[in-house]
Amino acid sequence: MKDNTKLGFGTLAIHAGQSPDPVSGAVMTPIYQTSTYAQASPGEHKGYEYSRTDNPTRTAYQGCVAALESAKYALAFSSGLATMDAIMHTLRPGDHVVCCDDVYGGTFRIFDKVFKPFGIQFTFADLSDLKSAGAAFTPKTKLLWLETPTNPMLKVLDIQALANLARSKNALSVVDNTFMSPYFQQPLKLGADIVIHSITKYMNGHSDVVGGVIATSNDEVYKELKFLQNSIGAVPGPFDCFLVMRGLKTLHVRMERHASNAMAIAKYLEKHPKIERVIYPGLESHPQHAVARKQMSGFGGMITFFIKGGLPEARSFLEKVRIFALAESLGGVESLIEHPAIMTHASVPAETRKTLGIHDNLVRISAGIEDVKDLLADLDQALQ
Numbered sequence: 032m033k034d035n036t037k038l039g040f041g042t043l044a045i046h047a048g049q050s051p052d053p054v055s056g057a058v059m060t061p062i063y064q065t066s067t068y069a070q071a072s073p074g075e076h077k078g079y080e081y082s083r084t085d086n087p088t089r090t091a092y093q094g095c096v097a098a099l100e101s102a103k104y105a106l107a108f109s110s111g112l113a114t115m116d117a118i119m120h121t122l123r124p125g126d127h128v129v130c131c132d133d134v135y136g137g138t139f140r141i142f143d144k145v146f147k148p149f150g151i152q153f154t155f156a157d158l159s160d161l162k163s164a165g166a167a168f169t170p171k172t173k174l175l176w177l178e179t180p181t182n183p184m185l186k187v188l189d190i191q192a193l194a195n196l197a198r199s200k201n202a203l204s205v206v207d208n209t210f211m212s213p214y215f216q217q218p219l220k221l222g223a224d225i226v227i228h229s230i231t232k233y234m235n236g237h238s239d240v241v242g243g244v245i246a247t248s249n250d251e252v253y254k255e256l257k258f259l260q261n262s263i264g265a266v267p268g269p270f271d272c273f274l275v276m277r278g279l280k281t282l283h284v285r286m287e288r289h290a291s292n293a294m295a296i297a298k299y300l301e302k303h304p305k306i307e308r309v310i311y312p313g314l315e316s317h318p319q320h321a322v323a324r325k326q327m328s329g330f331g332g333m334i335t336f337f338i339k340g341g342l343p344e345a346r347s348f349l350e351k352v353r354i355f356a357l358a359e360s361l362g363g364v365e366s367l368i369e370h371p372a373i374m375t376h377a378s379v380p381a382e383t384r385k386t387l388g389i390h391d392n393l394v395r396i397s398a399g400i401e402d403v404k405d406l407l408a409d410l411d412q413a414l415q
C-alpha cells in the first residue's frame with residue numbers, strides 16, 4: 032500500500048506494511064525464519080543480508096506500526112526495555128533526562144540502575160504540573176521521557192504542552208504509549224518526537240509475546256536508532272514479528288471492548304461501599320479528565336483503585352477472584368488483576384512508592400475483553 036494517509040485505522044491495522052507474498056501469493060506475510068540471504072554477486076542482494084540488520088517479516092511489522100502511529104518509521108526490538116536501551120545509547124555521560132515520577136517500574140530500574148552509573152543524569156518530576164516540569168530541565172537536558180496515563184496511578188500528562196516545553200529547551204520528547212495504543216492516542220500528532228511501546232501489552236494483545244517498538248518521523252533520530260538497533264542487536268525473531276502482526280489486525284476492535292469493559296468496571300467500583308477511590312481517566316472524578324478528553328479518543332482498559340483497609344483486605348480480595356488472573360502485565364484479551372506494591376512496582380523504593388501513592392490497599396486491573404457481566408460478577412463475589 033502506497034498512500035496510507037486516507038485509510039482508516041482498522042484498514043491500516045490489517046493491511047499496512049503487508050502485501051501478498053511475491054513468490055506464492057500467500058496473503059499472510061510469511062515467517063522468514065532465516066538468518067542469512069543468498070547474494071547474486073558479492074554485495075548484490077535484494078535488500079536483505081543478515082537478519083539482525085533486516086528481516087522481511089520484521090519489515091512488514093515495522094511498516095504496520097509506523098502507519099498506526101502516523102510515523103515515517105518504526106523499529107522493532109525484543110522487548111519494551113530494549114527500546115529504552117537503544118534510546119538511552121543516543122546519550123552521552125553528563126547528559127540529563129527529565130522523566131515523569133510515576134513511571135513503569137522497569138523504566139525506573141533501567142534509568143536508575145543501568146544508565147545512571149554510566150553518567151546519565153535523571154530527574155523524576157511530577158509532569159502533571161507544568162511548572163514543576165519546567166523546573167526539572169537543566170542546560171544539559173537532552174530528553175523528556177513521559178508515560179501517559181502513568182503506571183499505576185493513571186495520571187494523565189498533557190502531551191502537547193510537554194512536547195512544546197521540551198522543544199523550547201532543545202530536548203527531544205519520548206512518549207511511552209503502551210497504555211493507550213495508537214488507537215486511542217497518537218503522540219507524534221501532538222508534537223512528540225518519539226513513541227515507544229511495550230508491544231507485549233495492547234499492541235500484540237494476546238499475552239504470548241514480549242517485544243517493543245519505536246516510532247518516529249524524525250530522519251536523524253531514525254538513522255541513529257536504526258544504527259543502534261543493528262549494533263546492539265536486541266531484535267525480535269521472525270516468529271514474534273508474525274505473531275505481533277496478527278495481534279495488530281484486531282487492535283481497533285480489542286481496544287473498543289477493553290475501554291467499554293473498563294468504563295463499566297470503573298463505574299461499578301466507584302459505587303461499591305468497600306472501595307475507597309477509583310482512578311480511571313474516563314471518570315469525571317479523574318483529576319485530569321479534561322486533558323484525557325482533549326488528547327485521547329478513548330480511555331483505555333486500565334483501572335486503579337484503593338480498597339478500604341490495608342494489605343490484609345487487598346490480599347483477601349485478590350485471592351478470591353476467579354476470572355481475573357492474579358498476574359503482572361496488562362493489555363491482553365484476558366482480564367488481569369495485581370498488587371503494584373508487591374508485584375509490578377516492587378523495584379520502586381518503598382519511600383518513593385509512598386510519595387507516589389502506591390499504598391498497600393492499591394489494586395490495578397487490566398480489563399480484558401470477556402463478557403462484562405461475568406467480570407462484574409467476579410469482582411462482586413470477591414468483594415463480599
Ligand SMILES: *Cc1c(COP(=O)(O)O)cnc(C)c1O
Pocket residue numbers: 110111112113135137138178182207209210228229230231232241242243
Ligand atoms: C511493560 C511495560 C514496559 C516494558 O516493556 P517490556 O516489553 O516488558 O520490556 C514499558 N512501559 C510500560 C508502560 C509497560 O507497561
